[in-house]
Structures are given as C-alpha cells and as structure tokens.
Amino acid sequence: MTEATDVDTQTQDNAEKLKETANEHFKSQNYEQAIDFYTQAIDLNPNVPAYYGNRAFAYIKIECFGYALSDASKALQLDRTFLKAYYRRACANMALGKFKLALKDFEAVHKARPNDKDAKAKYKECQKLVNQIAFQRAIAVEAKTVDLALEVESTLENMKVPNEYDGPHLENGQVTEDFMNDLLTAFKDQKKLHQKYAYQIMIAIKKYLQTQPSLVDISVPLDTKFTVCGDIHGQFYDLLNIFQLNGRPSADNPYLFNGDFVDRGSFSVECILTLFGYKLLYPDRFYMSRGNHESVNMNQMYGFEGEVKSKYSSKMVDLYTEIFNWLPLCHCIEGRILVMHGGLFSEDGATLDSLRTLERNRQPPESGAMCDLLWSDPQPQPGRSPSKRGVGIQFGPDVTHKFLKENKLDYVIRSHEVKHEGYEEMHSGKCITIFSAPNYCDTMGNKGAFITLTGGDLKPNYTSYEAVSHPNVRPMAYANPLLSMLS
Known part of the structure; x- marks a missing residue:
C-alpha cells in the first residue's frame, strides 16, 4: 500500500x-x-x-x-x-x-x-x-500462403441454393439495384441472405479493394451532394433510417461510411453485406473507410465474430478478416477534406502521398500512422497526450492546424466517438466528429448524425436523428461472454 x-x-x-x-x-x-x-x-x-x-x-x-x-x-x-x-x-x-x-x-x-x-x-x-x-x-502461420477468397471461390459452383429459398438472388453473380432493394427488404424482415450469395459479394469486394490505395481520392462535382456517415456498429435499422432520411445510395446520391460498420449492434452481418453490396453496385460513388472495429481482436470481443458464426460459419469470419485488411484507411475529398475513422498522428510530417502508399494489409499495429488513423482522438488543449483509450494518441488544435496547413486542406472529418447530437466541431471547426449510431448500444441516449457536403463550397451541413425501433435482439447478443461477466 x-x-x-x-x-x-x-x-x-x-x-x-x-x-x-x-x-x-x-x-x-x-x-x-x-x-x-x-x-x-x-x-x-x-x-x-x-x-x-x-x-x-x-x-x-x-x-x-x-x-x-x-x-x-x-x-x-x-x-x-x-x-x-x-x-x-x-x-x-x-x-x-x-x-x-x-x-x-x-x-x-x-x-x-x-x-x-x-x-x-x-x-x-x-x-x-x-x-x-x-x-x-x-x-495462421501455417496457412499464411493460402488465399481464402480463392479457396472459397473454387467451391461456389457446387454450393447449391435450395428451391425453397425465398430471399434475394444475385443475377449471374452481379449486384443490381433490384437485388439491393430486395436485400434491404429481406434484412428488414430478418431473413438471411444465402451463403452462396454472401460469399460471392465478399469475394468480389475483396478483389476490388485490393486494387485501391490506402488513401482514396474522391471528386464531388459542382453543386452535387455528398454524404459522410460515421459509426454504424451493427445498427441495421438505423442504417435503413439514414437511407429513408437521405435517400438510398445511387450514382446521384454518393456516400462515404467512415468505419466501425460492425460489432456491438447485433445486426452487423446485415450492415456489412448491405454496405458491400452498394460498394459493388456504385464503386465510384460509394466509399468505405476501415475503423478500429474492422479487426480480429475487436470482432472476437464485441460480437461480429460470434454473429457471423451463428448466422453462417467460422470460415466466413476468416474471409471477413481478409477483406477488412484491404479496406482503405482514409479518403480525401476534392483535395480539401481528409476523412479517417480515428484521427491525426503521433508525429508531425505525415503527407497525403505517404498515406496513399501506407501498408494496410494487416491487423492494426499498436503504434504508427495506421494505428493513429484508426484510434486517435482530438483534445481541446494544445499538443499531444497519451490516449484515453489506451491506443493511439490525443491531438490538440495546434496539431490539426499544422497538418492542414502542410497538406493544403480545409478541415478533417473523423468518427470513433459517441456525441450527444451525433456530431461535434472542435479545433475552431477544423476537426469534425460524426457518429451515426443513435442510442448507441440501446443505452447512451445520443442522437446519430450524418454530414452532407455540396460540391464547390464543401461546407458541412449536419442532420441529426433519433434511434428507431429494432427487433427484440439486444446489442452485444453475440459478444464474448467475458464482457457480460465483467459488466
């Protein structure tokens, strides 16, 4: 003592x-x-x-x-x-x-x-x-040379869809607008997409993501709308509400979802397959950034692994891990706005070019630029300090302003934190947090929000919304039992 x-x-x-x-x-x-x-x-x-x-x-x-x-x-x-x-x-x-x-x-x-x-x-x-x-x-060490997506793809021809299956069907393996409409209806009615179609979507999305840089550049033409959403965390019915409020994704209604699509909420499978489907349907108008919960450790603890095993299989869990490793780490809108899940960096000197070539096909490390992009948070005081989360860092307004000046950016958008109104501006409006999971885990009472930008001025406009009802499946229903033991 x-x-x-x-x-x-x-x-x-x-x-x-x-x-x-x-x-x-x-x-x-x-x-x-x-x-x-x-x-x-x-x-x-x-x-x-x-x-x-x-x-x-x-x-x-x-x-x-x-x-x-x-x-x-x-x-x-x-x-x-x-x-x-x-x-x-x-x-x-x-x-x-x-x-x-x-x-x-x-x-x-x-x-x-x-x-x-x-x-x-x-x-x-x-x-x-x-x-x-x-x-x-x-x-994993023994099988590190195995590409699971290729292995699964070789079995798809023999994977039969039974006649009694009444869910959505892919047309020649391709995602269409009709398929996405049917998929949303099926998921809303708590139906499951057949595993063959789920695998086809996953294999196709991995192939696409492997062609992308770690920082993806986005163009927003003059006077057109672009929407940025934050954490969804498996809250599928709130995701549907976003589409109800703001329109479904389309060539004329582009979106960026900024990480943490899964875990905690118990409809993570529905969320991720919906987002992957829209990414395949509109690859140049629909974007997804990796969050800290698109990782093995988080998925083991907070429910996604358990949910995928319950609804599909262990093999599908491993394929999701392969895919998450290829998700881009950040996006740059019109060369003026950097969007990442977590925040800025533990050291000065990061450039957009260095982020484009950042090695990402791995689990998040405990330090360095990739860790910071997924885990860091802003703080009101100047300078940097150890993270309140235990991973990444906290960065002050001086860090934000210096980074923006060096990279000729207007502001940054990040997610990663619950906010009462679903959003918050810090650092004189130069660091914006957007969080899109209202009443997080059915306990926090917060609103969700999304940002709409208009090509040209690119000023942020916020829409806040309350949580909607969902089927009687509690959040964290698939989480590791230790978490409930400790609560």
Whole structure:
C-alpha cells in the first residue's frame, strides 16, 4: 500500500458525499457526470482505492480504456487486495484485445479467492480465449500462403441454393439495384441472405479493394451532394433510417461510411453485406473507410465474430478478416477534406502521398500512422497526450492546424466517438466528429448524425436523428461472454 496523504475527517466526509452522488449518476448511466464527481472526491481524498476503481468502471462505460487502466492501477497501488480493481483493469485490457494482460489480473483474483466460483469462471473463460488465440495464430502461420477468397471461390459452383429459398438472388453473380432493394427488404424482415450469395459479394469486394490505395481520392462535382456517415456498429435499422432520411445510395446520391460498420449492434452481418453490396453496385460513388472495429481482436470481443458464426460459419469470419485488411484507411475529398475513422498522428510530417502508399494489409499495429488513423482522438488543449483509450494518441488544435496547413486542406472529418447530437466541431471547426449510431448500444441516449457536403463550397451541413425501433435482439447478443461477466 502506498503512503497515504493526511486528510481531515470533514474532508473525508465531503469526499464520501461526492462519491455517493457519483454513484447515483452512474446508476442513471450518466457516466460523464459520474466521472466528474468521482474526480472531485479524489481531489479531496486521494487515499481511497474505491474512488479510482469506480471511476475506472465509468471510464470503461464510455470506452476510455486507457484512463480506466490508469485508475485501476492507481487503486491497486493504494491497496493490492482491492479485487474490484483487478477486474476493472482486466476488463479494460480485454476491451483493447490485450488478453494475456487481462489473464494475469483474473489469475490474481482467482488465487486470492480460490473457492470463488465467479472468479474461477472469469479466469477460465479468459484462459480459454488466450489459448484459442494462440491456436489460431499457429494455424495462421501455417496457412499464411493460402488465399481464402480463392479457396472459397473454387467451391461456389457446387454450393447449391435450395428451391425453397425465398430471399434475394444475385443475377449471374452481379449486384443490381433490384437485388439491393430486395436485400434491404429481406434484412428488414430478418431473413438471411444465402451463403452462396454472401460469399460471392465478399469475394468480389475483396478483389476490388485490393486494387485501391490506402488513401482514396474522391471528386464531388459542382453543386452535387455528398454524404459522410460515421459509426454504424451493427445498427441495421438505423442504417435503413439514414437511407429513408437521405435517400438510398445511387450514382446521384454518393456516400462515404467512415468505419466501425460492425460489432456491438447485433445486426452487423446485415450492415456489412448491405454496405458491400452498394460498394459493388456504385464503386465510384460509394466509399468505405476501415475503423478500429474492422479487426480480429475487436470482432472476437464485441460480437461480429460470434454473429457471423451463428448466422453462417467460422470460415466466413476468416474471409471477413481478409477483406477488412484491404479496406482503405482514409479518403480525401476534392483535395480539401481528409476523412479517417480515428484521427491525426503521433508525429508531425505525415503527407497525403505517404498515406496513399501506407501498408494496410494487416491487423492494426499498436503504434504508427495506421494505428493513429484508426484510434486517435482530438483534445481541446494544445499538443499531444497519451490516449484515453489506451491506443493511439490525443491531438490538440495546434496539431490539426499544422497538418492542414502542410497538406493544403480545409478541415478533417473523423468518427470513433459517441456525441450527444451525433456530431461535434472542435479545433475552431477544423476537426469534425460524426457518429451515426443513435442510442448507441440501446443505452447512451445520443442522437446519430450524418454530414452532407455540396460540391464547390464543401461546407458541412449536419442532420441529426433519433434511434428507431429494432427487433427484440439486444446489442452485444453475440459478444464474448467475458464482457457480460465483467459488466
């Protein structure tokens, strides 16, 4: 236990009252207010491990996993026997895909309470996941020369569609407007696309994406509309609502979807196949950027892997991984607006040309330009600081303005963060966040939004909207069981 700071009784009592207020906000899912009151309690009395442990849990709820790790570790510095802090740190590490680190904390709790069935269950579940990942990596090394898309393609001719199948059919393997209309109707009615057609779409999209650079340039002709959407996160019925509000994608109604198409929401398969279908139908008028959730670790934890296995197969999971590795990392609109999922860079000097040739056919690394594009966030203060998420960095207005000036850009658009109105302008309007999943995970109460630009002035116009109802399948229904165990 670290040395305590002297705090008088009255101050201790005041801190406890602040903690109780914070707990009430937490119970009401007002996590940011809860964090504020936990922080005030810590400022008055920094000696109480529970304050840090509780704040860590609130940070986890708003996906500030880096801050949660710091708080949980601080709680354990104060009291090595504070078992909840081990759980909080394990949860944050699990969320970041750092499963071996999480396992150490679960093991610590299990050793402290060997007869605790709950502690044992968490330890065993995490151990199983670590072993599974090690096995998968061993197989991947052995099969690294195998192109799964080619392997699946060779089997399609023998993959029969039964006569009783009443869903949409591809015409000679090609996506058409009629097919997309039928697909949206089928998905809305909770029908499943036959696996042969799903595979055909996936194989075709991989072939197309392999021809693209890591930064894709977009042209928006004078006086035409262009729409940018943020995170969708498997909320298919809210995706349909975007198309209802703003029109379905077409040659005259282009879109850019800016990453995190899958995970958390339990209709991720429907979302990704819809977006892939439109990309094939309008390849030069429909665009998709990779998000941090288009990755193996995130998909294992937050539901996409489980959903694909439930609706299709493990082999299809692996094919999605191949495809996600080829998604572009960012887009540049008319040479004036850079759009990426996360944010700007941990080091100065990034250029559009360097981004065009960035190696992307891999899982996201833990540092470097690719990591920053997928994970970083803006901050109000100047400079750079460690990420609140535990991956990437936070960058200030000076970083944004310098990058824009050096690359002759007007502003950047990014996603990656829940915003109350679905959007937020920072850095004097030069860094815009757009988030398109309203009432995120059915709990956050936020609006979704999209941006429309008009060729010529390219000024952002925002449309916010509320969540719509969806079938009675809860978010995270397919997520790794450890997440529900830790919640």
